Amino acid sequence: MKSQYIARVGVIAAAYAACTLVTMLFLGSLAWGPIQFRVSEALCVLALFTPAAVPGLTLGCVIANVANIVLSGTGMLGMLDVVFGSLATFLGALFTWKMRSCPLIALAGPVLANALIVPAYLPLLLQGIGFYTIPFTSISLDGSWGLMYLFGLVTTGAGEAVIMYVLGYPLQRSLANTPFMKRELAQMGTTAK
Template structure:
């Protein structure tokens, strides 16, 4: 990875952390809208953002209070969603992968930690992810496509 791409990945990680911390009351728990997850669409344009998103999520999850399972699990789910977004960047799957991955996978442990039913937690996390993707991520990608494509 060249210096420009490495720098971009680092900046994306930092932005992810800052957004998550600034909006911490909304970024964690079984009902969340983690606005920074809108950045998981960036691999559509910048493949190097995959690792920036992973590192940013890993650092941000330290503040979440859900412990190692979220630090590792949540970060790996973001990594998975970012890889799928990149692989299917020219299809609807790119936009759905963060919503579905977080909804179904993060809920595996969040529902147990919160004491909520799994399917209810899937719904709340997927809805929050959809809000982040549609309100923040989609306009960001549309704008960046005009500048970088």
């Protein structure tokens, strides 16, 4: 049973990291940056089905954020995203697992965790890589951490909500109806809604 759990963690981590890197390749800074649509976050719905999703999603986020350091050249500032971005994913996935009996509420976990945590360090990271104004606005990053945090709270939260409820919720509904998931849930003694 332990080897099956570890395998699930690894598969989920690989899926999250791969989806994030594909998002980066095709959507550019929308996987990172002040306005975020990290499509891989839809995989947080896996925490509705298995506790292995919590470490799997966290590990996948760490891998993706380390890869971003290499690909974008953020250097040590990128470690902020590795530590705190991965913490947000961990807390969001943990909330989702704990609240799995009510999926619509459970999916709010990643939204809240990312909306509150990511904008706290994002201004430092963006300034470090040369962004001095918020895209599509004239808000300067110099000396306006509060405005940047508020902007990030709204945009990161809205982006995460779109991912979780427009992509994630239908994914959860589809997965819950597969024979594999029905069998797995029956073995765990839970039911999917």
